[in-house]
Each structure stands twice: as C-alpha cells, then as structure tokens.
Amino acid sequence: MEEETLNPQSKTLTSEDDNNGDQPMPDLPDQDPGSSDSDSDSGSEDGDQAQKNLQLQTLEAELSTNPGNYDAHVQYIKILRQIADIEKLRQAREAMNELFPLTPSMWQDWAKDEASLSTGSDAFPAIEKLYERGVFEYLSISLWRDYLDFVQENDPSVRECSPAGILKARDLFERALTAAGLHVSEGSKLWEAYRKFEQAIFDATDETDNQARDKQIQRIRTIFHRQLSVPHVNMRSTLLDYKAWEVEQGNILNAGSSDLDGISSHVASAYKKALEMYNARVHLEEQICRQDMSDSEKLQHFMNYLKFEQSSGDPARVQMLYERAITEFPISSYLWLDYTHYLDKTLKVGSIITNVYSRAVKNCPCVGELWVRYLLSLERGHASEKEIAAVFEKSLQCILTLDEFLDLYLTRIDGLRRRISCPVEGESVLDYSLIRETFQNASEYFSQYLKNTDGLLRLHAYWARLELNLHKDLQAARGVWESLLKICGSMLEAWQGYITMEADLGHVSEARSLYRRCYSKRFPGTGSEDICYSWLRFEREFGSLDDFDRAVQKVTPRLEELQLFRSQQESKLTEEGENSSKKNVRDKRKQVSEIPDEHHPAKRQKDASQKPKKAHGKDSDVLNPGEQTVEKIKPKGDKPDIQNEQRMKERVPEKTKAYADQCTAFVSNINLKANDEHLRQFFSDVGGVVAIRLLHDKFSGKSRGLAYVDFSDDAHLVAAVAKNKQMLLGKKLSIARSDPKHGKKEHARGSESRESAETSNGPRAHQALQSSHNRGSDNVQLRGRNTFAIPRNVLALGQTANKPKTEEQGEDKPKSNDEFRNMFLKG
Structure with missing residues (x-):
C-alpha cells in the first residue's frame, strides 16, 4: 500500500520494542545493491513489511466494526509507529483519544x-497542545517534567530569558506544583526542577545588577522554604541542600552542623511539622508502592490511605491522592464515584469538579450515575445549555441499563424545568419545547421496554404535570395521559393517575367518564374490584344521588362477575389439590400391589362413577359439586366455529396430571409473557427447583399468570417464599406456600361462597350484592363455565326487574351481542 510507506530519507520514529521509546531509530546506512547481505536483508524487510501490512488490515477491519476495542487501538498505533506512517499514526491516536484517555507514556511517545x-517554531504550539492534553487526563510526574523541559528548550522566549518567557515558565512550574507538588514519593522532582530554573536565571543575571540578583536569591530561598514545609521523601537531603545554598550566599557559616542550626525558627518549625506528617504516612506510601501484590490489594491500600488523608482534613492532599489512585486504576468505577462524591461534598470550585467528571465518564462511560452527577455538576457551575445538551446526548450513546437511561432523562428534564421556571440572571430563558421534545423521545424509547411499569408511569405523570402547571395546557396534559393508556391500558395506576388529575382540577364529569371507561377492564390482582369501589367512593364525595345510583347499577354486576370468577379459580385449585392427593394414594397402592389398574374393572367403574360427567360433542360443562349446571351463552345467529372448537379440543388434555403439592410454592401476579425459564432463573439463587407448572387458559392457551413451583425440600421452599413481592419482568410476584388442605376446606363451603365474600369484602361488597338481590338478579341468566367479560343484561334506572313469567319464556332464543349492547346503552 503506497500510503503506508514513507520516503527512506525521511526521519524515522522512535521504536518501542528496540529502544524503549527513548531514542529515535537510526537511518539504515546505504548498502551495495549487489551484495548478497543486502539482498538477504531486503528480502527479510519485504517479508516483515508484508506481515505488518496484513496485521494493519486486520486491525483496521476490527476497529471499523468494533471501535471500542481498546487493545486493538494500542496494537494499531504500535505497528504504525514501527513502519513510520505519520499521517495514519496521527489519525489513529486522535481516533483512540476520542473514545479513551491515553496513558502518560502514550502522550510522551506522541509528543x-x-x-x-x-x-522550527511553527511546530511548537501543536506539540505544546499535546502536552496540555496529556497532563489533563492523568497525573504523571514524568510527563510534567517532559513538558517543562520541552518548553525550556524549544520556546524561544523562555530560552532567551525574556520577561514574557520567564513569566510563562514560572506559571507553568506553579501549575505543575499545584497538580503534583504534594506527591509524597515523586513531588520533590518538580521542586528541584523549579529551583534549577530559577538558579539558571540567577546565573544569567548581570553581576552588576545587585537588585535583580537579590530578588532572584529571594525567589530561590522561597522555593526552598515551600518545599521544606511539604512532606516528601529525602527531606533531610533537601534540608542539607538548602543549608549548602545558604552557605554560598554567606548566611550560614557551617553547613555540616546539626540539621536545624542556623535556620530561622519559622522554617525549622515548618520542617518539623512536615517531617512528622511524612513519618505518619511513610508506611502507607510503602504499601501502595509495593510491586508484589494484586491489583485488588493495592486498591484496598489506596482506600486505606484515602481514609487517613480525609481524617486529616486537607482537601488538597486528599485530591492529590485520588489523582494518584485513578492513574493506577483508571477504569475503577468505584474509585471514580468515590472521588467525585468527595469533590461534590467538599470543594466548591465548579471548574475542578466538572473537569474530574469529564475524565470520569471517559474512563467509565457505562456508569449511569457518573453521567447523572456530571449533568448536575454542570448545572451547578452554570454551564451553558449547549454544553449540557452535548453531554446529555453523549451519555445516550453509552451502554447503560434501562433504569440508568430513565434516570438520565429525568435528570435532564429536571434541569430544563429549573431553568425555565427559575431562570438564572444573565442567562437566556429556554423554550418549553425542549422539555416536550425530551419527554417525547423518552416516551418513544421506553414504551417498547417498560410497558406496564412504574417507570413509564412516573415519566408520563411528570410530563402531564409539567404540561398542566408549567405550560398551562390542559389539553396537552390529557393527551399525555391518553398516550399512556394506549400503552398501559391494563395498568390500574395509569387510570388512577389520570382520574386524580381531573378530580383535583374539579372536572367531575371528565373523571366520571374515565371511570365508565375503565371499570369493566381486567386489572391484575384485586385491581378490578378496587376500581369499582373507587368509583363508588368518588360518587359519594363528588356526585349526586342519581350519579351514585347509576354507579352502583354499573359496578354491582361487575363485582358479582368478579366474585364468581374468583370462586371458580379457587374451585379449580381445590380440584387440583384433591386430584393430586388421590393420585398419590393410587400410586402408593400401585407400588405395593404391583398390579396395573386395568386388572381391576370394578375399581375403574367406581372411579368413573365418582368423576363429574362431561357431555362429549356439546358446548356444556359440569360445575363443582353442589352448584347449578348452566349453559354457555351463544350469540343469536352466530355460526359455530368448527375450527376453533377443534383447536379447543386439541388443547384439552385427555387426562389431567395430579400433584400432591406437599413442598410447593404457589406464585401469582406473573407477567403473562413469562415462561418456565423465567421462573427458573428467578429462583436460581434459591435452588432446589424440581418442577414448574405454569397454568394456561383451557381454551385460549394463554398464560393465566399463575404457577406452581415444586421444590426438593422445605428449606428451599422457605427460601423461595421469602422472595415474596420481588419483581419479575416488571411485575411484583406474590409467593405463598401451596396448602391443598386449606383449599379443600374452602371447597366444602361451596354453598356459603356468597356469604363469605360479603364478609371478606366488607360493607361495600355487601351493599353491592344486596342491591343485586333487590333488583332480582336471577333474571340475568349466566351460561357456561366462565362468564368473565360476557355481555350482561343491565337494567336501566326506573325499569322493573320482575317480569311476568310465561310458558314461552324458557324457549326464548339467546340474545345477540348487538342486542346486549343496545341494552347497555339504554342503561
């Protein structure tokens, strides 16, 4: 490839492998093209070049498909340095730095x-900028020293000791000391470099200019005093250097006397204090500088050191140690979270905190909490809307959990709301459309993942409240709730939130209309009953007597239907428990006698006579013992669905398997999308799962949201029941121990089910059921085994319920769906 090779006469780059990155690779001497050694070397070089080109192609393909591969970036840059492809190397480094921070050694190599x-002077600004970028990302004494040396050697103003150049160098040294001057093990290197720089200026000062020389001497003395007041390694050596320097100035006669002789009292006091601080930290320094330990041990030593520094109460020293720690462990999210939390709590300088957050999210982009706190720090620092929006958009490109994304969206909306409702002086007021657009994007994203969850409800409730209170747009608020109902129409809390908004605004008719829309819907758990009782309470508090009577007329048949449905479910569960017990008894007898059932025809006849009879080929069924047999309603004029009947027959097993439920958990309120594997994973931390029986509708085949989970022993069962109220696929499971004996007792009270329902539901259920008796509810004939969601003949107010019976009444044809609908409308 032509662009991957350079002119042989061009300068070569430093080699990491052969020269450790310190010396430039020398140009190869010219060889005689006719010599055999030259031919051999040429062939070897061609082979190496071809191999490297192949490696480059492979790495380029990998990075094009997976740009987040850190190791591929490093290897790609390494090979480009070896072949000295300058342009590609620059592009590769820039591309990597857009995604990841570069290590200090990588910045040194680049510079x-x-x-x-x-x-020439034209290249100096670009290289200086590289050093600036490098010292921003990580704390590195060696990188700072390279930067300082580069400026002193290549900046013409500094090299010529012009006033502007000297001022620039001093500012850079002060920045270096601020960043790393408190580094216990290596900070003294920066202090020494600073002193040498000032000493060089002193040596270059005209000897006749006594004022300038005295001023420069005082500068060097001040640097010595500052260094002696900071705990560093080799503090005594620094003290001796200072005394020797003072001897040269004629201020101390004997530099070899005891350490503090001849030194001013304030300098000696500061030195003693710094020495005590160093002695208190020397063992902690030794622990974090050891090489014979794992990363986890080293990180723990850093955390112990940080606790010690925090107890000392010097924020500058704590921040310095955090910087050292993240240089060692740049991708430790725990460390970044701890660091930023400390800064938020301690420092009040916004620029420092936001700079740390910008580095934190670059090192750990998949930690949503860092992005959230980054946005908050920008808002505290009064960053521009453009800057905050850019950070928010960048956070959405990262791989986060749904909860983290939701927290990000809500944090962004919180900030927009605050800027609109309470604008900061000097800042332009934002347009409300920004909030609406953010909500819309969030709704579109989360609707496909958080359907029927509290998170989606929280988002839309917040949206509707802002539309109503901040933007003063009632229709827009209603539109938000309506859009939520299209997604979460089976979520009771969504309807309740919408109704609450209308009721709080005094819109009684609108709230009543919502009750009429949702009271007949099927909600999880006891939600269907709850919405009926909620409507009755609403009419008591807001409606007239006629409104209350109409509500009672609506909800009463609904409550009866729900009670019947509950009773049928309990009966089915009881039957399953009884069949399971009988099955266990038969199995035990079979094991003892080892004689098949078919050898006992009398026994088979007896068992058959005890089982409920079922009419084959007819659309009828037999209810529980003691209950009246009723026929299933067929709409008038409808043709029989032969294919559907065939599918239903195929779904009905020939023989129902019975279970003892001796060590079984009964799980309810299961997400209808959940399967056996979801439940198995849910109980994986408990263990001991033997079998899972997810109950399905007999006719539709869909999940009923109920399941039995068999466990190997009671210990595993108790642990499983302890997971009650935990979430699975967005729904809070209800887990209890299966008790067949309790179900059998309930079945024995079949004739008393209506009375027990009145007792359990309290006065409201009693009132609804009593109203049904007064209307003559036996005029509404229910047919079939499951009457849930079947049209009901609801009487309108003012109509009499008792109709004269005629001989032909029993022969009336069942009413069609249209006739039922017309009767509802009249009511």
Whole structure:
C-alpha cells in the first residue's frame, strides 16, 4: 500500500520494542545493491513489511466494526509507529483519544514523535497542545517534567530569558506544583526542577545588577522554604541542600552542623511539622508502592490511605491522592464515584469538579450515575445549555441499563424545568419545547421496554404535570395521559393517575367518564374490584344521588362477575389439590400391589362413577359439586366455529396430571409473557427447583399468570417464599406456600361462597350484592363455565326487574351481542 510507506530519507520514529521509546531509530546506512547481505536483508524487510501490512488490515477491519476495542487501538498505533506512517499514526491516536484517555507514556511517545519530525517554531504550539492534553487526563510526574523541559528548550522566549518567557515558565512550574507538588514519593522532582530554573536565571543575571540578583536569591530561598514545609521523601537531603545554598550566599557559616542550626525558627518549625506528617504516612506510601501484590490489594491500600488523608482534613492532599489512585486504576468505577462524591461534598470550585467528571465518564462511560452527577455538576457551575445538551446526548450513546437511561432523562428534564421556571440572571430563558421534545423521545424509547411499569408511569405523570402547571395546557396534559393508556391500558395506576388529575382540577364529569371507561377492564390482582369501589367512593364525595345510583347499577354486576370468577379459580385449585392427593394414594397402592389398574374393572367403574360427567360433542360443562349446571351463552345467529372448537379440543388434555403439592410454592401476579425459564432463573439463587407448572387458559392457551413451583425440600421452599413481592419482568410476584388442605376446606363451603365474600369484602361488597338481590338478579341468566367479560343484561334506572313469567319464556332464543349492547346503552 503506497500510503503506508514513507520516503527512506525521511526521519524515522522512535521504536518501542528496540529502544524503549527513548531514542529515535537510526537511518539504515546505504548498502551495495549487489551484495548478497543486502539482498538477504531486503528480502527479510519485504517479508516483515508484508506481515505488518496484513496485521494493519486486520486491525483496521476490527476497529471499523468494533471501535471500542481498546487493545486493538494500542496494537494499531504500535505497528504504525514501527513502519513510520505519520499521517495514519496521527489519525489513529486522535481516533483512540476520542473514545479513551491515553496513558502518560502514550502522550510522551506522541509528543516525542512529533518533536522528532518537526523543527522550527511553527511546530511548537501543536506539540505544546499535546502536552496540555496529556497532563489533563492523568497525573504523571514524568510527563510534567517532559513538558517543562520541552518548553525550556524549544520556546524561544523562555530560552532567551525574556520577561514574557520567564513569566510563562514560572506559571507553568506553579501549575505543575499545584497538580503534583504534594506527591509524597515523586513531588520533590518538580521542586528541584523549579529551583534549577530559577538558579539558571540567577546565573544569567548581570553581576552588576545587585537588585535583580537579590530578588532572584529571594525567589530561590522561597522555593526552598515551600518545599521544606511539604512532606516528601529525602527531606533531610533537601534540608542539607538548602543549608549548602545558604552557605554560598554567606548566611550560614557551617553547613555540616546539626540539621536545624542556623535556620530561622519559622522554617525549622515548618520542617518539623512536615517531617512528622511524612513519618505518619511513610508506611502507607510503602504499601501502595509495593510491586508484589494484586491489583485488588493495592486498591484496598489506596482506600486505606484515602481514609487517613480525609481524617486529616486537607482537601488538597486528599485530591492529590485520588489523582494518584485513578492513574493506577483508571477504569475503577468505584474509585471514580468515590472521588467525585468527595469533590461534590467538599470543594466548591465548579471548574475542578466538572473537569474530574469529564475524565470520569471517559474512563467509565457505562456508569449511569457518573453521567447523572456530571449533568448536575454542570448545572451547578452554570454551564451553558449547549454544553449540557452535548453531554446529555453523549451519555445516550453509552451502554447503560434501562433504569440508568430513565434516570438520565429525568435528570435532564429536571434541569430544563429549573431553568425555565427559575431562570438564572444573565442567562437566556429556554423554550418549553425542549422539555416536550425530551419527554417525547423518552416516551418513544421506553414504551417498547417498560410497558406496564412504574417507570413509564412516573415519566408520563411528570410530563402531564409539567404540561398542566408549567405550560398551562390542559389539553396537552390529557393527551399525555391518553398516550399512556394506549400503552398501559391494563395498568390500574395509569387510570388512577389520570382520574386524580381531573378530580383535583374539579372536572367531575371528565373523571366520571374515565371511570365508565375503565371499570369493566381486567386489572391484575384485586385491581378490578378496587376500581369499582373507587368509583363508588368518588360518587359519594363528588356526585349526586342519581350519579351514585347509576354507579352502583354499573359496578354491582361487575363485582358479582368478579366474585364468581374468583370462586371458580379457587374451585379449580381445590380440584387440583384433591386430584393430586388421590393420585398419590393410587400410586402408593400401585407400588405395593404391583398390579396395573386395568386388572381391576370394578375399581375403574367406581372411579368413573365418582368423576363429574362431561357431555362429549356439546358446548356444556359440569360445575363443582353442589352448584347449578348452566349453559354457555351463544350469540343469536352466530355460526359455530368448527375450527376453533377443534383447536379447543386439541388443547384439552385427555387426562389431567395430579400433584400432591406437599413442598410447593404457589406464585401469582406473573407477567403473562413469562415462561418456565423465567421462573427458573428467578429462583436460581434459591435452588432446589424440581418442577414448574405454569397454568394456561383451557381454551385460549394463554398464560393465566399463575404457577406452581415444586421444590426438593422445605428449606428451599422457605427460601423461595421469602422472595415474596420481588419483581419479575416488571411485575411484583406474590409467593405463598401451596396448602391443598386449606383449599379443600374452602371447597366444602361451596354453598356459603356468597356469604363469605360479603364478609371478606366488607360493607361495600355487601351493599353491592344486596342491591343485586333487590333488583332480582336471577333474571340475568349466566351460561357456561366462565362468564368473565360476557355481555350482561343491565337494567336501566326506573325499569322493573320482575317480569311476568310465561310458558314461552324458557324457549326464548339467546340474545345477540348487538342486542346486549343496545341494552347497555339504554342503561
């Protein structure tokens, strides 16, 4: 590839492998093209070049499909340095730095490569910018020293000791000391470099200019005093250097006397205090500098050191140690979270905190909490809307959990709301459309993942409240609730939130209309009953007597239907428990006698006579013992669905398997999309799962949201029941121990089911049922085994319920769906 090779006469880059990145690779001497050694070397070089080109192609393909592969970036840059492809190397480094921070050694290599390829003052600003980017990302004493040396050697103003150049160098040294001057093990290197720089200026000062020389001497003395007041390694050596320097100035006669002789009292006091601080930290320094330990042990030593520094109460030292720790462990999300939390709590300088957050999210982009706190820190620092929006959009490109994404959206909306409702002086007021657009994007994203969950409800409730209170748009607020109902129409809380908004605004008719729309819907758990009772309470508090009577007329048959449905469900569960017990008895007898059932025809006849009879080929069924047999309603004029009947017959098993439920958990309120594997994973931490029986509708085949989970022993069962009220696929499970004996007792009270329902539901259920008796509810004939959601003949107010019976009444044809609908409308 032509663009991957350079002119042989061009400068070569430093080699990481052969020269450890310190010296430039020398140009190869010219060889005689006719020599055999030259031919051999040429062939070897061609083979190496072909191999590297192949590696480059492979890495380029990998990075094009997976740009987040950190190791591929590193290897790609390494090979480009070896073949000295300058343009591609620059692009590769920039591409990697857009996604990841570069290590200090990578910044050093980059700056040295550019310096070796460029000469003159024109290249200086670009290389200086590279150093600035490098020292921003991580704390590195060696990188700071390279930066300082580069400026002193290549900046013409600094090299010529012009006033502007000296001022620039001093500012850079002060920045270095602020960043790393408190580094216990290596910070003294920066102090020494600073002193040497000032000493060089002193040596270059005209000897006749006594004022300038005295001023420069005082500068060097001040740097010594500052260094002696900071705990560092080799503090005594620094003290001796200071005394020797003072001897040169004629202020101390004997530098070899005891350490503090001849030193001013305030300097000696500061030195003693710094020495005590160093002695208190020396063992902690030794622990974090050890090489013979794992990363987890080293990180723990850093955390112990940080606790010690925090107890000392010096924020600058704590921040310095955090910077050292994240340089060692740049992708530790725990460390970044701890660091930023400390800064939020302690420091009040917004620019420092936001700079740390910008580095934190670059090192750990998949931690949603860091992005959320980053947005908050920008808002506290009064960052511009453009900057905050850019950070928010960048966070949405990361791989986060749904809860983290939801928290991000809500944090962004919180900030917009605050800026609109309470604008900061000097800032432009934002348009409300920004909030609406953010809500819309969030709704579109989460609707496919958080259907029927509290998170989606919270988002839309917040949206509707802002539309109503902040934007003063009632129709828009209603539109938000309506859009939520299209997604979560079977979620009781969604309807309740909408109704609450209308009721709080005094819109009684609108709230009543919502009750009429949702009271007949099927909600999980006891939600269907709850919405009926809620409507009755609403009419007591807001409606007239006629409104209350109409509500009672609506909800009473609904409550009866729900009670019947509950009773049927309990009966089915009881039957399953009884069949399971009988099955266990038969199995035990079979094991003892080892004689098949078919050898006892009398026994088979007896069992058959005890089982409920079922009419084959007819659409009828037999209810529980003691209950009246009723026929299933067929709409008038409808043709029989032969295919549907055939499918239903196929779904009905020939023989129902019975279970003892001796060590079984009964699980309810299961997401209808859940399967056996979801339940098995849910109980994986408990263990001991033997079998899972997810109950399905007899006719439709769909999940009923109920399941039995058999466990190997009671210990596993108790642990499983302890997971009650935990979430699975967005729904809170109800887990209890299956008790067949309790179900059998309930079945024995079949004739008393209506009375027990009145007792359990309290006065409201009693009132509804009593109203049904007064109307003559036996005029509404229910047919079939399951009457849930079947049209009911609801009487309108003012109509009499008792109709004269005629001989032909029993021969009336069943009413069609249209006739039932017309009767509802009249009511």
